Amino acid sequence: MSLIGNKLIESKLNPDNANARHYVAAGDYFLGEIKQGQTFRIVDLEGNQAADVLFYNAKDPSERYSAMDTIRTQGNLYLTAGTKLISNTNRELLEIVADTCGRHDTLGGACATESNTVRYSLEKRCMHACRDSWMLAVAEHPEFGISKRDITHNINFFMNVPVTSSGGLTFEDGISAPGKYVELTAKMDIVMLISNCPQLNNPCNGYNPTPIEVLVWN
Amino acid sequence: MSKIFYTTTILGNGHWSLEVRRGTLMKITDLEGGANVGMLFYNPRNLLERYNAPDTLKCQHTFKLQRGNCLYSDMGRIFASIIEDYSANGEGNWHDTVCGNSNAQQIEKQFGKRDYQKDRNSWLQNGSDAFLVELAKYGLGRADMAANINWFSKVIADDSGNIKLDTKNQAAGNSVTLRFDMDTLLLLHACPHPLNQEKAYPFKPVQIELGEADPVGEDDYCKNFRPENQRGFQNNALYYLAAN
Numbered sequence: 001m002s003l004i005g006n007k008l009i010e011s012k013l014n015p016d017n018a019n020a021r022h023y024v025a026a027g028d029y030f031l032g033e034i035k036q037g038q039t040f041r042i043v044d045l046e047g048n049q050a051a052d053v054l055f056y057n058a059k060d061p062s063e064r065y066s067a068m069d070t071i072r073t074q075g076n077l078y079l080t081a082g083t084k085l086i087s088n089t090n091r092e093l094l095e096i097v098a099d100t101c102g103r104h105d106t107l108g109g110a111c112a113t114e115s116n117t118v119r120y121s122l123e124k125r126c127m128h129a130c131r132d133s134w135m136l137a138v139a140e141h142p143e144f145g146i147s148k149r150d151i152t153h154n155i156n157f158f159m160n161v162p163v164t165s166s167g168g169l170t171f172e173d174g175i176s177a178p179g180k181y182v183e184l185t186a187k188m189d190i191v192m193l194i195s196n197c198p199q200l201n202n203p204c205n206g207y208n209p210t211p212i213e214v215l216v217w218n
Numbered sequence: 219m220s221k222i223f224y225t226t227t228i229l230g231n232g233h234w235s236l237e238v239r240r241g242t243l244m245k246i247t248d249l250e251g252g253a254n255v256g257m258l259f260y261n262p263r264n265l266l267e268r269y270n271a272p273d274t275l276k277c278q279h280t281f282k283l284q285r286g287n288c289l290y291s292d293m294g295r296i297f298a299s300i301i302e303d304y305s306a307n308g309e310g311n312w313h314d315t316v317c318g319n320s321n322a323q324q325i326e327k328q329f330g331k332r333d334y335q336k337d338r339n340s341w342l343q344n345g346s347d348a349f350l351v352e353l354a355k356y357g358l359g360r361a362d363m364a365a366n367i368n369w370f371s372k373v374i375a376d377d378s379g380n381i382k383l384d385t386k387n388q389a390a391g392n393s394v395t396l397r398f399d400m401d402t403l404l405l406l407h408a409c410p411h412p413l414n415q416e417k418a419y420p421f422k423p424v425q426i427e428l429g430e431a432d433p434v435g436e437d438d439y440c441k442n443f444r445p446e447n448q449r450g451f452q453n454n455a456l457y458y459l460a461a462n
Contacts, residue, residue: 061361062360062361063360066318068317072317075381075382077381078378088363090323112294114453115276115292116294117449118277118446119446122452131292149266149361153272153364153365163375165377167280167374169275
């Protein structure tokens with residue numbers, strides 16, 4: 001597996017000075033606001049975990065992270081330090097400012113009970129999946145004004161989904177490790193919705209979902 | 219292709235939407251070479267069920283769409299199957315579903331400011347606005363716009379993930395034929411692909427033919443293209459067993 005051109009950038013921020021720390025258990029969700037100018041870090045605590053993340057303009061959730069506009073604007077399929085995350089109205093929502101993993105996916109989408117029936121077996125429909133976590137999050141928190149119509153194509157932090165020159169798509173394991181992290185700075189007030197992936201059918205989290213942590217600095 | 223009952227042409231900056239029944243066949247033909255057709259799918263009975271590009275790609279282990287591929291909703295069902303895919307060079311087409319749409323700022327930057335008073339119906343329309351217009355007709359908006367398909371647009375990536383539009387295989391007469399496997403609200407535009415590098419706005423018309431598809435047999439190419447597709451068709455069958 002090659003990671004040509006990807007650069008690892010470590011953060012200078014000290015976890016001891018973080019203004020908030022959120023522990024997100026394996027298979028759980030996080031839904032919360034990040035203010036403009038704040039920097040936050042998502043840490044893969046035990047390694048091999050996938051964090052399925054959506055971002056919204058906190059004032060209007062119909063403006064949100066757009067995988068297609070991000071890919072088109074940067075002319076590249078993969079996300080790493082320096083990538084600007086673009087909204088569906090072509091505004092910059094966030095920028096990745098540090099990354100010790102090197103590459104993150106935005107093509108593979110999130111697991112769902114419905115897509116699990118197609119990918120694995122019709123009888124896998126009752127296994128917990130990322131889109132179920134998002135559904136529960138938006139149902140439990142109507143105050144954010146987010147509903148199923150706002151649930152769209154996400155980022156899979158710590159996940160590697162290489163595209164081949166012949167147009168193949170493969171899911172590969174092995175670029176994340178315990179303690180690896182990605183750090184982003186918000187360019188406007190945003191809402192972040194994370195499903196800490198519970199997938200048990202493929203190597204995106206090593207068949208063993210583990211916790212992540214979110215640290216926020218003002 | 220003998221059972222065609224309607225033929226029309228969509229101009230290179232045009233857009234359209236139509237509700238089609240399952241069993242409908244749609245053949246799209248690039249009339250001059252260099253066309254791009256953006257397309258989105260919704261379940262007319264539940265507009266929250268829509269085409270899902272990541273689900274479509276990952277369950278078929280592909281980055282491109284071509285003959286044999288099925289187009290999945292977020293509910294694990296198949297809106298349509300690519301039953302034929304003709305290209306003049308014999309290699310088959312390669313269709314993109316990750317680059318989204320051109321937008322107003324990008325079109326103006328590349329081709330100049332649009333002027334309806336001067337250009338009338340030859341104005342420089344962009345794919346994003348074209349979809350927003352069609353979405354609004356069904357009570358939908360920008361929050362409902364998912365990643366679309368870009369028919370006839372080959373987007374390739376290098377090892378580092380850098381992408382570009384490869385126009386070598388674009389030719390007059392290239393065509394793709396869909397069979398709708400669910401009742402579907404489809405939206406389409408023929409605006410330029412967002413990675414198009416032309417200096418002048420490419421007004422590239424496409425022909426749309428609508429007809430009746432042959433029934434899906436056990437030996438169906440798309441159904442047997444991957445084991446995942448067999449399960450997708452089972453999900454469709456369950457939907458119509460339970461809901462009709």
